[in-house]
Amino acid sequence: MKSTPTKSFPALGMDERLVVNDSSASLIRNMRIADNGMGWTNDRGWEPLIPDLAGRTYHAVEMNSVISGFVWERTNGAERYFLQENGSGTDSSELFYLYGNRGVNAKHLKLTIGDTSRRQPKPDDAGTQYIPFGRMLVIINGVDPMWKFWGRNKYNSFGFTQSTPAPDIARVDVEYQQGHATDYKRPKPETQAVSLHWKELNTHPLGLGDPSATQNNSYTYRITFVTDTGSESPMSAPSSISWVTPATDPPHAHNTVGRYGVLITNIPKGPLGTVARRIYRSKNQRAGTDGAGDTLYYVTQLSDNTTDEFCDVSTDGHLGSEASINDSVVISDNYKFGTAWNGSMWLAGGETNPNKIIYSEQGRPEQFGGFNYFDVGVREGGAITGVVPFFNNLIVFRKNAIDMIQYTAAGDGKYSITTISSDIGTTACNTAKIVPGVGLVFLASDGIYAVSGGTQGGASIVVNKISNSIQNEMKRINKHALARATAVWSAKEDEYWVHYPADGVNRPNRGAVLHASLKQWSLRNNDSKIEDGSTEDGGYKFNWLGLHPDGWILLGPERKIFVQGSSGGAQAVRGNIGIQVWSAADYCGNRATLTVQQDGTYTFASIVQTDKGDSIYASKWDDYGNPSLKKRVHSVELSTISTGYNPLALQYATNWKNDYTTASSIYPVEPETESTNNADFIFGPITDPAVQNPVALMGTAKWENDRLANIRWDVSTGLITNFKWRVKSNNYFLISTYKTNITSGTRNTIASGVGGNLNG
Numbered sequence: 001m002k003s004t005p006t007k008s009f010p011a012l013g014m015d016e017r018l019v020v021n022d023s024s025a026s027l028i029r030n031m032r033i034a035d036n037g038m039g040w041t042n043d044r045g046w047e048p049l050i051p052d053l054a055g056r057t058y059h060a061v062e063m064n065s066v067i068s069g070f071v072w073e074r075t076n077g078a079e080r081y082f083l084q085e086n087g088s089g090t091d092s093s094e095l096f097y098l099y100g101n102r103g104v105n106a107k108h109l110k111l112t113i114g115d116t117s118r119r120q121p122k123p124d125d126a127g128t129q130y131i132p133f134g135r136m137l138v139i140i141n142g143v144d145p146m147w148k149f150w151g152r153n154k155y156n157s158f159g160f161t162q163s164t165p166a167p168d169i170a171r172v173d174v175e176y177q178q179g180h181a182t183d184y185k186r187p188k189p190e191t192q193a194v195s196l197h198w199k200e201l202n203t204h205p206l207g208l209g210d211p212s213a214t215q216n217n218s219y220t221y222r223i224t225f226v227t228d229t230g231s232e233s234p235m236s237a238p239s240s241i242s243w244v245t246p247a248t249d250p251p252h253a254h255n256t257v258g259r260y261g262v263l264i265t266n267i268p269k270g271p272l273g274t275v276a277r278r279i280y281r282s283k284n285q286r287a288g289t290d291g292a293g294d295t296l297y298y299v300t301q302l303s304d305n306t307t308d309e310f311c312d313v314s315t316d317g318h319l320g321s322e323a324s325i326n327d328s329v330v331i332s333d334n335y336k337f338g339t340a341w342n343g344s345m346w347l348a349g350g351e352t353n354p355n356k357i358i359y360s361e362q363g364r365p366e367q368f369g370g371f372n373y374f375d376v377g378v379r380e381g382g383a384i385t386g387v388v389p390f391f392n393n394l395i396v397f398r399k400n401a402i403d404m405i406q407y408t409a410a411g412d413g414k415y416s417i418t419t420i421s422s423d424i425g426t427t428a429c430n431t432a433k434i435v436p437g438v439g440l441v442f443l444a445s446d447g448i449y450a451v452s453g454g455t456q457g458g459a460s461i462v463v464n465k466i467s468n469s470i471q472n473e474m475k476r477i478n479k480h481a482l483a484r485a486t487a488v489w490s491a492k493e494d495e496y497w498v499h500y501p502a503d504g505v506n507r508p509n510r511g512a513v514l515h516a517s518l519k520q521w522s523l524r525n526n527d528s529k530i531e532d533g534s535t536e537d538g539g540y541k542f543n544w545l546g547l548h549p550d551g552w553i554l555l556g557p558e559r560k561i562f563v564q565g566s567s568g569g570a571q572a573v574r575g576n577i578g579i580q581v582w583s584a585a586d587y588c589g590n591r592a593t594l595t596v597q598q599d600g601t602y603t604f605a606s607i608v609q610t611d612k613g614d615s616i617y618a619s620k621w622d623d624y625g626n627p628s629l630k631k632r633v634h635s636v637e638l639s640t641i642s643t644g645y646n647p648l649a650l651q652y653a654t655n656w657k658n659d660y661t662t663a664s665s666i667y668p669v670e671p672e673t674e675s676t677n678n679a680d681f682i683f684g685p686i687t688d689p690a691v692q693n694p695v696a697l698m699g700t701a702k703w704e705n706d707r708l709a710n711i712r713w714d715v716s717t718g719l720i721t722n723f724k725w726r727v728k729s730n731n732y733f734l735i736s737t738y739k740t741n742i743t744s745g746t747r748n749t750i751a752s753g754v755g756g757n758l759n760g
Helices: 468-474 479-484 527-531
Strands: 025-029 045-048 065-074 079-087 093-099 109-112 129-133 136-140 147-149 155-157 197-199 216-227 239-244 258-260 262-265 274-282 296-302 310-312 337-341 344-348 356-361 364-375 384-390 393-398 402-408 414-421 433-435 439-444 447-453 461-465 486-490 495-500 510-515 520-524 542-547 553-557 560-563 571-575 580-583 590-596 602-609 615-619 629-641 648-654 661-666 708-714 723-729 737-748
Touching (some): 065 553, 136 337, 216 296, 337 384, 344 384, 356 384, 414 461, 433 486, 571 602, 629 648, 629 723, 661 708, 723 737
Antiparallel strands (some): 025 615, 079 093, 129 136, 197 258, 216 274, 262 310, 344 356, 384 393, 402 414, 629 708, 629 737
């Protein structure tokens, strides 16, 4: 009987559902959309960001897992910092970056930010947050001190988490002006007192106080610190001074009525990063009942962090602008989440402030006003789990809800908060990334969602699930460790890659990829190694995904210990050392042999590249449009890109059973040129010396121009209902389109039997 070829289907993305598009795949593992857009290819692996070179010396902390990281550029890209936080097990971690020369015998220098005992995140903890703000990078995790990193070796504490100390004020000694009635002998000033007296003039007076005899005078002083971010600290506790203007009648006839200077002493010095101190005071409060009140005014700024005395001689009329003790307040150092948005620094959540969001004054990231906050504790949805800018809005993630903060510039400007979802939330704030054409994409406990839309011109914000086609995979997520999930968006790769803990594991060990331009999904994991019974799991345990400024995806891997080693010249063998790069490497990281030195450092000795696990493209289960009719499948034909002598095997399964039969192994070449000098080029070394064929070389025409190759595998299924095929290989391959040849039978499926009479 003559067979009938199906039409040629383009190879589309994954869909795990039972009824799907004819072109969908049931599984795509460790593949990507080809650069030419022609199909799916497996040409990616990973390699170290800093190459392993003979003689290179490693710091001991480099041997630990990379649990978080961040790439930060300064001065228009002239400086690039690849920060990494390394730790192992449940021990402490260290945040640092490497610098120094490259080449043989290179020793990379290390700059640690803070101390070497940062707390590692727990499974339900999102970990360290990195917040660029102008020329600095703010680093917080809700437990350790908050840091401002300025590049090079400069960093200091962020925010005002302690009260500003108050200065001392020397007593105004009015008695010093009183002399003896005949010889004008004056007494010495009292201890901790000073007499700075100015005679009352008709114009341009100096000094404080009411020059009228026997008047009460009283003033309150406070000071603030000004930091290198232009932010002003909370005001200190008040320091007060008072005196009574002396009488001029006997026995005080020798007093001269006037005003006095006030000497401020022991002016406190601010923390590292303080560039100035400011002095404020009240106007004359007199006896407290008829005075000027508690309002404070600007007196002066000491533009240094060293001066410890100042003499105030300004009259009330000379004071500057009014100030309030609520302009800046002390904040907690336990905020866990943060971001920069609308010119302000936003901090939220944490163990001591689970429902609170605070924001700084615009342009002053460390200055938080007393009324600059929102409290979502009265709203349903649980604690705050992240804050992420989304164009002209600020998205506030909570465990079971999503809120949105907006800014209205009219008038004096104000912020408002609304709820956009009362039943969808997440603890995986590190997965929230803006994907062009899709929205703000994030991972929740039951799948992957996108926030899209806007608030301009009557538009509205909506939240939709976009992972229905891989919902079986989403069910594997460990919800209790969801906060450790990580993600990256790369325009270069056209991928949103999210990596998450699954199958009871507490750190990310599986990944899903949204190929944004086609809005299709694939998976990235180590299943092929496990399926083959290998003790080397092939990696794919990434605690952090990041982005190189040039668009490359960066990986923060879980360390792999093959041989532990100890000090004193012993050998150690480690895999996945330091930050890795997702690249065209034909391997998955490497295994380095190192010599452990007495001082705890490691010296590189040799390297072995780690083989890639198998990539898979598997078709959907196909009943060819008629599940009630049996049919025979004779062949599967794929349109692929020629890759020379890299054999591909096709496997197939029938009738919903995942028991695969191998059809054959075929070279993806033109059959007419096989085993000749005109054979298609290959992307790797020639393994068979008896076969002469060209190797693809960078810069040649053969490398630049892809060739299509149509290859066919013959299969013999017998009469079946459903058919499925897959290509599983770690050789390079690309699948563009496919079709099958079938013969439809005349036999219908067997009718179901009917059970007996239950009543006998």
